[in-house]
Amino acid sequence: MTSQGRSSPLLKARNIWVVYSDGTVANKGVSLTLYEGEIHGLVGENGAGKTSFVHVLYGVVRPSAGEIYIQGVKTRIASPQDARRHGIFMVPQHNVLIPTLTGLDNIRLSNGAEAVDRVYRLVDELGIDVDLDTPVERLERGMVKKIEVLRALATGAKIVILDEPTSVMSPVEVEDLSRLLKTLRGAGYSFIFISHRLDEVVEICDRVTVLRDGQVAYSGGVDEVEKLYRLMFRGEEYLEASSMRRISPMLRVFLGIEGNGQEELARKYLSGSRGFTGYVPGNPYSAMVPGMSLVDNVRFRVLDQDIDYEGLTLRIVRSYEVVARDIYTPIDRLSGGNMQRFIVGREVELSEDRCVLMYPTRGLDMRSMALVHRRVWDAVERGCEVIYFTEDMEEALMLGGMISVVYRGRVSEPVSADEADVDRLKMLMSGIGWS
Ligand SMILES: Nc1ncnc2c1ncn2[C@@H]1O[C@H](COP(=O)(O)OP(=O)(O)O)[C@@H](O)[C@H]1O
Ligand SMILES: [Mg+2]
Numbered sequence: 001m002t003s004q005g006r007s008s009p010l011l012k013a014r015n016i017w018v019v020y021s022d023g024t025v026a027n028k029g030v031s032l033t034l035y036e037g038e039i040h041g042l043v044g045e046n047g048a049g050k051t052s053f054v055h056v057l058y059g060v061v062r063p064s065a066g067e068i069y070i071q072g073v074k075t076r077i078a079s080p081q082d083a084r085r086h087g088i089f090m091v092p093q094h095n096v097l098i099p100t101l102t103g104l105d106n107i108r109l110s111n112g113a114e115a116v117d118r119v120y121r122l123v124d125e126l127g128i129d130v131d132l133d134t135p136v137e138r139l140e141r142g143m144v145k146k147i148e149v150l151r152a153l154a155t156g157a158k159i160v161i162l163d164e165p166t167s168v169m170s171p172v173e174v175e176d177l178s179r180l181l182k183t184l185r186g187a188g189y190s191f192i193f194i195s196h197r198l199d200e201v202v203e204i205c206d207r208v209t210v211l212r213d214g215q216v217a218y219s220g221g222v223d224e225v226e227k228l229y230r231l232m233f234r235g236e237e238y239l240e241a242s243s244m245r246r247i248s249p250m251l252r253v254f255l256g257i258e259g260n261g262q263e264e265l266a267r268k269y270l271s272g273s274r275g276f277t278g279y280v281p282g283n284p285y286s287a288m289v290p291g292m293s294l295v296d297n298v299r300f301r302v303l304d305q306d307i308d309y310e311g312l313t314l315r316i317v318r319s320y321e322v323v324a325r326d327i328y329t330p331i332d333r334l335s336g337g338n339m340q341r342f343i344v345g346r347e348v349e350l351s352e353d354r355c356v357l358m359y360p361t362r363g364l365d366m367r368s369m370a371l372v373h374r375r376v377w378d379a380v381e382r383g384c385e386v387i388y389f390t391e392d393m394e395e396a397l398m399l400g401g402m403i404s405v406v407y408r409g410r411v412s413e414p415v416s417a418d419e420a421d422v423d424r425l426k427m428l429m430s431g432i433g434w435s
Helices: 050-057 080-085 103-126 141-154 171-186 198-204 225-232 237-244 262-270 294-299 309-319 336-350 366-381 393-399 422-429
Strands: 011-019 025-034 039-043 065-070 073-075 088-091 159-162 190-195 207-212 215-221 251-255 277-280 354-358 385-390 402-407
Touching: 011 050, 025 039, 025 050, 025 065, 025 190, 025 215, 039 050, 039 171, 039 198, 050 065, 050 088, 050 190, 080 088, 088 141, 103 141, 141 159, 141 171, 171 190, 171 198, 190 198, 198 225, 207 225, 215 225, 251 366, 251 393, 262 277, 262 354, 262 385, 277 336, 294 309, 294 336, 309 336, 336 354, 336 366, 366 385, 366 393, 385 393, 393 422, 402 422
Parallel strands: 039 190, 039 207, 088 159, 159 190, 251 385, 251 402, 277 354, 354 385
Antiparallel strands: 011 025, 011 065, 065 073, 207 215
16 A cells, blocks of 8 residues: 555644754754555654654644644644544553553553453454463563554554664564554554664655654655665764774674664673673663662672772772762762763773673763773773674774674674775664675
8 A cells, every 4th residue: 555646644744843941953844744554764863853753743742833734634732642632642662561461451451441342353353463461571572562552553543653663673573563564554554653774664664754963854755775874864974083093803893773682792792701701781770789889889790809899999980080979989879970980990990801891881971982982992902802882883983993783683794993884884784785
């Protein structure tokens, strides 16, 4: 089914501006048209304004300017309840179902018994494969997402907005979700599908809108994939800091959006090294014991009588510029950035022959990022192999080392950061150019 040539659009947003109270302009005149029975991709890199835009459609964010038309009628959407009354439902990026309840109980709880009937009817009529009887916490994320979509339809929604539904899914789960959406499209439902993976957008969507810096860079058919990725990224300003770039086979950088098989890769590197292997998990807060002091947070990591824990802790605090009253301060008194630098410092400094860092600078400012990069290079220079995961191409190029792209469990041939072809890295990250 195609959307072309249809009479009136189901939803039309015109010239939407979003200005947050801190002055950030997240949308600068965004327009988008959604037809009935269409899956419309909304793509753009992190910070492009995708979530802000759909928050306007869902009544979460009030636009500073612009209009929304539903079936040709100008409509004000002041709240999510309002949006739902107009048949719009948004499935947020992160699971909102109650983990201990089944899909069915979740639907019943939020939308009542009628909604359950409606879901049963849909499942029967369309032959949908879904597990509604197992507690959500025991299901794979793909299945949970399917339940969330059905729950949306149970509210009577005609338009479902999916914010990055596939960001932590395996390829099989993506295919499965894609099948569901196409079935529902056939039944007349419409979707706005947010993603930054172009290959799946091409696979799943009928049309696509590309946002860049809060503006529409493209809106139309999805056949010109190679063009889309160019539209998604800004110019060539990435290479500014390149003069400092250093290369060593001891620094292995894995570039890719989280959920593409990094965990498995990290596990591989965490086994089989001879000495102590430092490890910063994707969520650094899971690597500390709240309530315990800085020095005890180092002590519990390596219970070894011969270590001067106080001296080591002090050294970490100093060289990672951790702001703390003293080393006996409970770690959770520190601000987020300081805590993170402390954990990264602890792992890097304790590492003997290897260190595995998952997104160690995520959320840190540029200055802190540069500091972590310097310490990583210090570790490399004392003979420690560093396995560094990042989602940020700019960071990978600044850091140096040997870069591989990770995408859906595949790892590209490492290239040295000074010879990396930026366009090629971007393509690989978007799922293009893999043989
Ligand atoms: N509540 C908010 N207050 C201020 N700035 C925000 C808020 N939400 C998002 N932003 C900023 O708006 C820009 C667009 O963000 P967002 O819409 O989340 O983009 P995307 O979903 O494409 O990653 C970013 O610079 C982000 O930091
Ligand atoms: Mg977003």
